[in-house]
Amino acid sequence: MDKPLKFAYSKTPYRYVSYFKDGKWSKGELTTNDTITLSESACVLQYAQTCFEGLKAYKTKEGKIVCFRPDLNAERMISSCERMKMPPIDKEEFIKACMKVIKANENYIPEFGSGGSLYLRPFMIGTTPVLGVKPSLEFEFRIFASPVGAYFSTPVKPLNLRICDLDRAAPNGTGGIKAGLNYAMSLYAIVDAHEKGFDENVYLDSASRTYIEETGGANILFVTKDNKLVTPSSPSILPSITRRSIVQIARDYLHMEVEERRIHVDELENFVECGLCGTAAVISPVKTIYNQGKTISFEVNENGFGNVLEKLRHLLMDIQQENIEGPSGWVFEIK
Ligand SMILES: *Cc1c(COP(=O)(O)O)cnc(C)c1O
Numbered sequence: 001m002d003k004p005l006k007f008a009y010s011k012t013p014y015r016y017v018s019y020f021k022d023g024k025w026s027k028g029e030l031t032t033n034d035t036i037t038l039s040e041s042a043c044v045l046q047y048a049q050t051c052f053e054g055l056k057a058y059k060t061k062e063g064k065i066v067c068f069r070p071d072l073n074a075e076r077m078i079s080s081c082e083r084m085k086m087p088p089i090d091k092e093e094f095i096k097a098c099m100k101v102i103k104a105n106e107n108y109i110p111e112f113g114s115g116g117s118l119y120l121r122p123f124m125i126g127t128t129p130v131l132g133v134k135p136s137l138e139f140e141f142r143i144f145a146s147p148v149g150a151y152f153s154t155p156v157k158p159l160n161l162r163i164c165d166l167d168r169a170a171p172n173g174t175g176g177i178k179a180g181l182n183y184a185m186s187l188y189a190i191v192d193a194h195e196k197g198f199d200e201n202v203y204l205d206s207a208s209r210t211y212i213e214e215t216g217g218a219n220i221l222f223v224t225k226d227n228k229l230v231t232p233s234s235p236s237i238l239p240s241i242t243r244r245s246i247v248q249i250a251r252d253y254l255h256m257e258v259e260e261r262r263i264h265v266d267e268l269e270n271f272v273e274c275g276l277c278g279t280a281a282v283i284s285p286v287k288t289i290y291n292q293g294k295t296i297s298f299e300v301n302e303n304g305f306g307n308v309l310e311k312l313r314h315l316l317m318d319i320q321q322e323n324i325e326g327p328s329g330w331v332f333e334i335k
Pocket of ligand 1: 215216218219238239240241242243277280
């Protein structure tokens with residue numbers, strides 16, 4: 001029997017590559033070459049000029065191959081590129097390139113019902129050799145695909161988080177874009193969290209260290225006693241497509257009141273449910289958050305989820321699977 005798929009890199013035959021030179025992008029193409037040859041002084045290696053995206057392709061019940069809101073990944077990559085002084089990829093080109101990679105690796109898309117998907121990783125790097133700090137002149141844009149398994153093993157194990165002493169993003173920094181540098185600085189904190197028995201770090205706003213921002217790789221959601229969905233708003237939070245989708249379906253499908261606002265760390269005790277959201281897991285349930293000697297607990301049912309967040313998670317997954325009709329354009333067919 002094959003080993004069950006995990007959320008880990010596994011090589012597929014084809015990836016997309018395009019090169020920026022003399023002020024323009026080359027016509028992109030598929031390649032089987034999974035390696036990149038660079039100058040030792042390439043801007044990405046010395047000064048981390050790189051950004052990325054993450055989205056999944058999967059099969060619906062009817063066997064259609066689809067992606068979820070790839071237009072928003074394209075838009076977010078454009079804003080990441082602008083902040084990183086990199087030449088953005090046209091929205092249509094980005095989506096077309098994703099489609100090419102998905103179709104070329106079609107045999108690697110997990111079957112419907114397996115819970116797995118083909119994860120796409122578009123990314124861009126600055127390739128010009130530099131020594132003085134300046135943006136690269138030449139760039140490489142790639143998209144590779146990796147099949148990944150269901151995010152959760154059953155039974156679902158709700159997460160235990162801690163408020164982190166280290167910071168993730170400065171108020172006018174790069175927290176709002178998907179840049180590798182935001183992850184490099186989180187490695188120390190995540191290893192430390194794991195050593196101390198926590199699953200993830202919750203970061204506070206670094207200016208006042210009083211407001212909840214997000215974890216290293218996911219936005220955070222809360223539910224109040226009176227059934228309100230509350231999620232932090234801050235310019236230094238990465239604008240999660242999953243979170244924006246959940247906010248919309250909470251309002252439009254469940255007619256919930258939704259607050260997107262600053263959330264003081266002292267408010268944690270007022271919330272009944274907590275979850276993390278992102279492409280891979282949709283919503284991961286949170287059981288506890290540890291903060292300065294105190295552990296705050298959230299409700300989880302026998303499935304490991306809070307009731308309201310479980311409902312929202314199923315609703316979003318039903319829309320993604322086309323079991324129910326979602327807002328127009330959310331499920332994008334690959335043809
Ligand atoms: C990618 C990412 C998310 C999740 O975004 P989705 O678009 O929902 O996958 C959340 N926080 C950070 C820091 C991220 O990099």
